[in-house]
Amino acid sequence: MALPPKVYTFLCACFAAMGAMLYGYDLGVISYVLEAPDFNKTMGTDDPDYIGFIVSSMLLGAFVGSIPASLIADYFSRRVAITAAGGVFIVGGVLQTACQNKETMMAGRFFAGIGIGMLGNSEIIKLIFRCLAHPSARGMLTATFQFFLGIGAIVAGWIAYGLAQTHKEAPIAWRLPLALQMAPALPLLLLSFTLPESPRWLMIKGREADALRALARLHAQGNENDPLVQGEFAVMKEKVEEEALQSQSWSALFVDKTNARKVLYGIILQFSVQMTGVSAIQYYAASVYKSVGFSSNTALLINSINNINALFGELLCILFVDKIGRRFPLIWGNVLAGSCFAVATALAKQFYVGTGSRGMGIGFVAVLYVYNLAFSACIGPLSWIYPVEMFNTAVRAKATSLTTMAAWIANFMIGQVSPKAFDDIHWKYYLVFTICGFTNALTFWALFPETKGRTLEEMDSYFRETHWFVPLSKQRNISSREREVQLAQGQTDVVVHHPTASEDAEKALHQGGYQHEEVSRFTPLR
Template structure:
């Protein structure tokens, strides 16, 4: 039998296939937009409409977030993942078979619905099955699989455009291939263990204990760590069960509202580093500094590989270095990179020096540095941090709200970037330069470190941590400290089932029927 942490990691990787769909859609669209047969099929040169085709996926993701949370809370995390996989496949079919721009738009929107659902569900599920010491690693796999999707999309699209540049296959094959990762999500999600925290909040204690043991102790329900974790989880869920489980628990509670605000700030900040503008419009970006369209697409494909190494670095290091330092350092480096890129891009603009081959290569090089920093420090943590700071009672709904911020800010960038480059040119990069530095300042001031802490202690931790974090003087903990404490508590627990207190709090299983939508 696999070691517990390996088993939970593999479960997290399966859920993270939802990110592959997102990364693939992010990566493929820049190639599709310039395919001659696709241009002929959509039959429009309206920049606004082209921008809307790009960003309609994100609009769909925005509208998919809340339904995902409601399905996950009512029917389980696994069921919601299955539904999301099915919705995405509908969108993939529409895009692949499209004969006009309206069908392309509809397909992108439906694919976006599925992606929006999975953007909520995958990190939600990953955080709820993880050991406290490995939660960052597990949740960071979401961005890693996003990177894999972008790489696969880039090389498939680049390859067919080299061999069949003017044929329909140049864009239909890449769009069709995106459905492959959705098939196992649709058909095999039932093989995953259910979230023990969802089972607990539904009053299914014995199943929650069995699942915890399966995830964290090779099925041994008497394992000290499992027993300590179970007791802590049950105590916290008992507190939450006594509250009114409606949206008012988010908007009527200052601590929950503060955490939602942090999640929204973080997701908006990600887009303001410029990552999506570069990803969506790679051909425009690299052509502007002297490269041909073919070379520009090749550069983008190589940069996707570069990003994957950054994402791997995050997976390996995030539970050692934490969340706060990478967010601050990564944004400082991002702002610095765009400052250099702006100066180089200016040389190629009308009125500039005309730009040299060396300056073009320098521009590409600095964007490679930026992309590595983003992938190692910013992108993965935008999924890790928000989902781990909420309690079980509101995690689904609150995560949906923070994901909606990710999609709407991404939509904004996708929609305005074509016009911004048309009207502002190189000056558009100044926005990302400034935002990199202001992001770093925001994280330094507001965001406390969450490394190693259990999900059940986050409410107390945020209540006791002053909003001005540098002055809060909160003692850091090691990645394994909480696990050791839970094991000690479990060693002294004589009996952990049944719990009459939580059964009473859950009103004999009727608790979830009183949730307010």
């Protein structure tokens, strides 16, 4: 019996999201590795600059890996890019596991970073998510990426924490956790060609029959005559033909004002994520919690529990992002993040001046738990959902590589400067994240329009027609299912659908029996 279309696409997303586990595992494991006595003995240094570069060299590699990812994806397909990235990551994992000095460790982190830049946290997998997803489930499907990232962090944390309890002084305490990071890369290296190819990529390559077949396989159990499939195919074909007349070079990202605006938004969004403090807390969790009175062992336990807390937030995003949208969570998630760090800053200061208490330490942990929940539900997943939604097929891989490079540069900066900042300015470092939480929220309120429910093909016209100062815009929000209903009715132009699409309407898509209500056809949606 064939799986329902949305179940099938979700399972495809889960397989591809193992790439996110690579990054999540690496993100989660490094704070435990830094606390292993044998690791520090092998590295032969406690210089905060060296420690920072051991952490951030992976991020520098990810920055380097972002451009090859887009080139391979454009010329050879998304699936080939996944296979190549998995191979590079395994090379890096082997170097880290077998390293005998800090130089080899940095090289291993760098190569693993290249693989992650191409795969785990690059846009290749998220491009696949966008291209495979139903319009009404695009946000949910892409949020799965962040969910698997959280799973990777949890697995890494609890394995490393367990080994720290049983083999704290032994090399296995850090070598085994580093070796296990290669496990998710193996199926991606060997089995990525079991994924369906992107219908939009097939269309660009002139393989229209294959594109239709892929759409039918993804969205209608192979039925090429399904109304939704036919509607999607017609819109996709029209858009690809339109884009074929446009420049697809790198310069097209900056010459065209709409593309340039969207690239700027993507870069702003990715930088804003790191300026909430998430990486500083994750990479240096042991130091953060030890600074408020906890032992090294308890600090690692606190971080392991916090990873579970984050996974719950990511699950909330999966469940509600296509109902609530993108704009509201980005604004209020950052307000909450800034508020949490304001409290955390005040509590951390008490420990610096010597007046901190056990209760204050617990309060510090509690507000960081609230922060991590808000980040995981509202900020982290949206930083990957929003950028790729904005761009058209012709420039999407290139544009998202640029926005991802911004993420890696910001991440590299935080990873490199945080040890020195914690040593030199102590609790005052948290003020940066406090201020940025509120300025992020203001930026999103002013500049970022809602993209929920809109098709990938209409994003160019939508951004052209939306005032740059969003509160002055007259665009209305639409329901997550509205476009699917319109496509199934054959309304391939952007339309206004007055009654919001309902559960009954979605069921009718595959029955071909949706009844016409008050629909103004071919009226531009403003």
